[in-house]
Amino acid sequence: MSAEAVSCTIKSPVALQIGDAVSDSSRPGVYITDITLAEPVNIQEISFKNYYTAYLTVRLQRREESSAKWVTCLRNYCLMANPHAEAGSHDYFSIYRQQMLTEPDNVTTVRLILRQPSSEWLNFSIEEINIYSCAKEDSEGDVPAWLSTLTPVEEPLDLNGLPDPETVSSSIQQMWALTEIMQASQTAASIGRFDVEGSYDIKLLSYT
Amino acid sequence: MAEKRRAGAVMSDSASAKCESDREFLSQAGVSALLRGALLKLVESRPEDPVGFLAEHFAHLSSEAEDGGSEHQAVSRALWHLSLAHHSQRSAFNSNIRVAYELLTQCGRRQRGVGGVRGRLYTETLQCLCSEGGLSGTTASPLLRRIQCHDFESVPFELFRQGVLTCSVFADYIRKSQCLYAAVASAPDRPAERTLCQAVLATLREALETADGADVARYLEASAKISPAKVALAMAEAHPGKQQDGPTMDAQEFEDAAAALFIARVRMVT
Numbered sequence: 001m002s003a004e005a006v007s008c009t010i011k012s013p014v015a016l017q018i019g020d021a022v023s024d025s026s027r028p029g030v031y032i033t034d035i036t037l038a039e040p041v042n043i044q045e046i047s048f049k050n051y052y053t054a055y056l057t058v059r060l061q062r063r064e065e066s067s068a069k070w071v072t073c074l075r076n077y078c079l080m081a082n083p084h085a086e087a088g089s090h091d092y093f094s095i096y097r098q099q100m101l102t103e104p105d106n107v108t109t110v111r112l113i114l115r116q117p118s119s120e121w122l123n124f125s126i127e128e129i130n131i132y133s134c135a136k137e138d139s140e141g142d143v144p145a146w147l148s149t150l151t152p153v154e155e156p157l158d159l160n161g162l163p164d165p166e167t168v169s170s171s172i173q174q175m176w177a178l179t180e181i182m183q184a185s186q187t188a189a190s191i192g193r194f195d196v197e198g199s200y201d202i203k204l205l206s207y208t
Numbered sequence: 209m210a211e212k213r214r215a216g217a218v219m220s221d222s223a224s225a226k227c228e229s230d231r232e233f234l235s236q237a238g239v240s241a242l243l244r245g246a247l248l249k250l251v252e253s254r255p256e257d258p259v260g261f262l263a264e265h266f267a268h269l270s271s272e273a274e275d276g277g278s279e280h281q282a283v284s285r286a287l288w289h290l291s292l293a294h295h296s297q298r299s300a301f302n303s304n305i306r307v308a309y310e311l312l313t314q315c316g317r318r319q320r321g322v323g324g325v326r327g328r329l330y331t332e333t334l335q336c337l338c339s340e341g342g343l344s345g346t347t348a349s350p351l352l353r354r355i356q357c358h359d360f361e362s363v364p365f366e367l368f369r370q371g372v373l374t375c376s377v378f379a380d381y382i383r384k385s386q387c388l389y390a391a392v393a394s395a396p397d398r399p400a401e402r403t404l405c406q407a408v409l410a411t412l413r414e415a416l417e418t419a420d421g422a423d424v425a426r427y428l429e430a431s432a433k434i435s436p437a438k439v440a441l442a443m444a445e446a447h448p449g450k451q452q453d454g455p456t457m458d459a460q461e462f463e464d465a466a467a468a469l470f471i472a473r474v475r476m477v478t
Contacts, residue, residue: 172415
């Protein structure tokens, strides 16, 4: 899971209204926000803070070989159980790729469609949108080298004339453990051999 | 032993000199604390000769109470305390070190006001520890060169503890390396093959040089390097075939090489 959000540009929301946007005085019930991503991303998670949005639909534009396709990955996701009530109106949400209808890979644009059917609220939106990409492949496969050599060798070794590896290994292990004990007990305490009242001056070595 | 008499019992005039009961007498003399301390030490160290151990314990207590004795006596008393517990019994060992440190500090207190053990006493203690642990002078001298102090210097408790622990652990380490040599040598009377010895020492050095990281990861990685399978592989690679006439390494050289691996990791005292 990556810790940093992918950089993206969030455009200002566009309201969908019937009729002329300027002259019509009724409040819109649908806002659409587009987010463009700098480069195609495999999305792991989209997180945001809600502000009185009731339902969310997410559409993705994927870059495929030749064309760009729009797919719906989340349809009418309910953010507020009761659009007239406060519950869920200020909550933080995270949408993971497992919840999405299609694989959010190679995504170039994300379109968020916000719906609020209730007339209670003057305004609604979502804020603090962050998109996280999938963890890189090699970090998941980053197994330490010694771990992969743990499986025992298939063909039996010819131990003719060689000392018993169990005894030898057990002695080496104890010697290693004793050295570790010694190293762990090393303290940074010093005897102040070269200190002159706390300072180091090679011309003024004093015998205290 | 006299029977206990309850305090306040009616006493005759002839016994009025002993106007206290036995229990009061014992508590005034502090004998119960004394015996408790002696028994605790006995249980901690579990010597083979309990009576001799108790005799030494009380002899040391009485000579400490006299507040006299030469420095040599102080060193031998401190060494006796340090021999009571093995370094693996961590808390008992630490408390014995504390007692020894106090003993050695008090010894020099008359001459100087600075706290800590005089360097000469510290060095002497370490030398005796090494020889008591079965280390020869030549084996112990590189280690002592790293951790000893000048005669005039004053050793604080942390350094004292570290020095004592290092010497005790080193004595065990050398004993283990002797067992290792015996395991590598094919027969008790014949020296071991040089290639085998070098392979075994190289395995140990690799495990010790495991890169820094979280402690747990380091331990896992090091223990993977010295598992029996890896050791067998290293030995088979070093000694293919059955040539018995290759150059050999004798026990002393092996011991010195193993000691060098340990001593290289001991921090020098400055």
